[in-house]
């Protein structure tokens with residue numbers, strides 16, 4: 001059975017964030033306070049630094065540690081939100097790698113955590129607008145009989161569409177909401193980093 005190694009997933013996420021940090025910060029400069037790239041880079045670098053000290057024994061503990069490190073090390077809205085994502089995802093996975101079913105459950109639990117914590121709805125121009133389509137596409141493909149990699153590929157595409165669709169939206173949550181209609185016409189930074197989270201899983205699996 002194909003399983004995703006959560007350490008690899010998080011390491012891929014950290015390197016994608018590192019590569020895209022300037023772009024994420026530029027997006028946040030347009031509708032926020034120009035720190036999303038640096039926030040996420042600090043957080044994901046702290047997550048991988050913790051792995052360098054020693055990798056937790058189980059997949060669940062690995063995701064839990066990542067969540068706690070993100071909450072501790074990232075200032076800004078995205079730290080607690082991504083932290084909550086991984087803490088909730090941790091509760092949905094077992095010990096030895098994440099199989100397709102576990103990954104679907106982890107994504108759904110993580111998304112529910114972000115919604116509970118941030119109270120954003122679909123269309124509010126947040127990371128949820130990339131995460132929710134990613135979760136739905138993954139589940140749909142698995143239900144239709146797709147394998148893990150196939151479902152992840154569909155999830156990556158859905159997250160990218162969701163991310164792109166945030167450009168036309170007016171922000172109703174977070175700092176960007178202060179801009180009102182002036183937030184329209186800019187891609188949401190958090191939706192952009194959330195799409196990278198799914199890309200990271202696809203890379204880690206292959």
Ligand code: ADP
Pocket residue numbers: 028032033035036039040075076077078079081114117118119120125126127128173174175188189190191
């Ligand atoms: P801050 O806004 O505190 O500077 P960041 O710049 O790191 O934090 O993150 C901004 C991103 O966080 C936004 O682009 C958006 O996607 C996400 N975000 C903000 N508030 C919420 C919320 N209530 N629910 C979900 N996501 C949110």
Ligand code: MG
Pocket residue numbers: 028032033034035036076175
């Ligand atoms: Mg910001």
